[in-house]
Amino acid sequence: MSKALGLLSGGLDSSLAALTLKRQGVDVTGIVFVTPFFGAARARQAARQIDIPLIVEEIGEIHLDVLKNPRYGYGKNLNPCIDCHALMFQLAARHVFNGDFDFLFSGEVLGQRPMSQNYNALQAVAKHAGCADIILRPLCARLLPETPMEKQGLVDREKLLDIQGRSRKRQEAYARQWGLTDYPGSGGGCLLTEKSFTGKLRDLLDHQPDCTVHDVELLKLGRQFRLSPAAKLTLGRNQEGNEALQAALRPGYTLLHATGYRGPTGLVSGHPSETDLAMAAAIVAGYGKGRDEASVRVRLQKNGDERFLDIAPMSQDRCTLLQVV
Ligand code: SF4
Numbered sequence: 001m002s003k004a005l006g007l008l009s010g011g012l013d014s015s016l017a018a019l020t021l022k023r024q025g026v027d028v029t030g031i032v033f034v035t036p037f038f039g040a041a042r043a044r045q046a047a048r049q050i051d052i053p054l055i056v057e058e059i060g061e062i063h064l065d066v067l068k069n070p071r072y073g074y075g076k077n078l079n080p081c082i083d084c085h086a087l088m089f090q091l092a093a094r095h096v097f098n099g100d101f102d103f104l105f106s107g108e109v110l111g112q113r114p115m116s117q118n119y120n121a122l123q124a125v126a127k128h129a130g131c132a133d134i135i136l137r138p139l140c141a142r143l144l145p146e147t148p149m150e151k152q153g154l155v156d157r158e159k160l161l162d163i164q165g166r167s168r169k170r171q172e173a174y175a176r177q178w179g180l181t182d183y184p185g186s187g188g189g190c191l192l193t194e195k196s197f198t199g200k201l202r203d204l205l206d207h208q209p210d211c212t213v214h215d216v217e218l219l220k221l222g223r224q225f226r227l228s229p230a231a232k233l234t235l236g237r238n239q240e241g242n243e244a245l246q247a248a249l250r251p252g253y254t255l256l257h258a259t260g261y262r263g264p265t266g267l268v269s270g271h272p273s274e275t276d277l278a279m280a281a282a283i284v285a286g287y288g289k290g291r292d293e294a295s296v297r298v299r300l301q302k303n304g305d306e307r308f309l310d311i312a313p314m315s316q317d318r319c320t321l322l323q324v325v
Contacts, residue, residue: 002154003027004136005101007088008054010042012171012183013107013139015050019178020138021105022052024159029101031055031092035063036216037191042184049182059091060213067192068205072124078201079192081113082121082128089129096134103134103149109171110140110164139163139171191220196325200224203324204232208270214250215269221245222264224324225283231272232324233280235287236264254302256284261296263288278311283322285313 004021008014008030022028030052032043040056047054066087070080085106092104108122122144126132133148141147141160150157163170175183191197200219204211207229218224218234222241225233233256236242242265249255249267254277256266266284268277277300285296291313298309 001025001027002102002149003029003100004103004105004155005029005031005055005092005095006105007085007092007107008032008043008046008052009107009189010044010046010184011107011189012168012175012180013109013112014043015046015107015180015183016171016174016178017105017107017138018050018052019174019180020159020161021136021155022050023178024156026155029053029055031057031095033057033059033063033088033091035060036213036220037063038189042189046183049180055095057091059087060216062091063087064211064213064216068209071128072121075193077193077195078198078205079190082124084192085125086128089125089131089135093129093131093134096131102154103136103147104131105136105138107139108137110137110143112164112166136160200324207232214248218245218248218267218269221248221267225280225319225322226324227268227270227272227276227279227322231268231270231276231280233283234267234269235283236266241265249301251303254280254300256281256301257299258285258288258290259297259299259308261285261288261290261293263290278309279314279322281309281311282314283319285311286315286319288313291316 004026006018018028030047032040034040066083067080070083072082075081095101096104126135136147136149139161140163142162143164149155221234221244222237223235227233236245245265245267254268264287266280268280281298284298290296295310296313298311300307
């Protein structure tokens with residue numbers, strides 16, 4: 001029995017691709033990658049439903065490097081889909097090259113997405129990943145040249161599919177036929193395709209090209225304020241956000257909280273000057289219960305030290321001007 005490892009996003013297409021192979025007797029395993037922009041929850045659910053094992057790998061740093069400088073550019077937002085797919089294939093291919101699996105597969109459908117799933121893009125992904133000869137696309141394989149896996153008899157080409165185009169009708173029909181009832185709609189699941197997130201990410205990449213996964217994670221934890229080209233404030237929106245920011249404190253970051261008044265926690269990242277920190281303290285005070293006072297004392301914690309700043313709270317209008325949306 002041949003063994004295949006498939007990129008499992010948790011969407012319908014990758015589940016159907018896995019089932020297409022499983023139903024012809026291939027031993028199928030899924031693999032999913034985790035970054036600040038997408039996680040493994042949907043893939044875990046899909047793997048349970050189609051009853052296949054799942055490998056979960058954390059690739060935040062290496063994916064961020066690709067995101068900062070994608071060879072094939074971005075899609076509609078900040079989604080470097082061709083490079084991202086190629087990276088996933090490249091990482092998955094290591095499991096084939098070390099002998100654990102015979103080949104890779106994915107749920108790509110020819111012509112489904114204008115940027116990432118036209119014929120040239122599929123070829124670019126495979127070539128860029130350096131493993132073109134071991135990638136099978138079960139949903140549209142019969143529209144593509146025969147692969148070495150088909151020639152060697154590891155899979156039966158006659159039992160592979162010939163789906164193409166943007167319509168979901170054939171996938172939905174197969175899902176019904178094969179008893180796949182619970183799957184997420186197409187799209188979603190990747191923050192890089194969401195306009196509301198990519199504005200904040202673009203601001204970070206523009207101002208802090210050396211940003212890390214930790215800096216990216218802050219974008220998800222609260223309101224963002226650009227203090228200067230070198231520094232940024234993240235402000236908690238609620239108790240949960242405040243606690244998340246406290247947990248995100250690490251060397252180089254400054255945690256701020258007004259003393260004597262209830263209000264949000266702030267976290268300054270980047271390379272702040274004293275002026276930046278004073279501005280951050282004024283914003284933290286401006287969002288707290290002491291916003292109408294002439295002066296509020298704000299505690300600053302950094303690298304295990306703490307100090308206090310007495311500061312006039314910033315008005316909401318001025319805060320709004322600094323907010324990154
Ligand atoms: S949508 Fe997101 S996860 Fe999917 S290929 Fe594009 S960048 Fe990667």
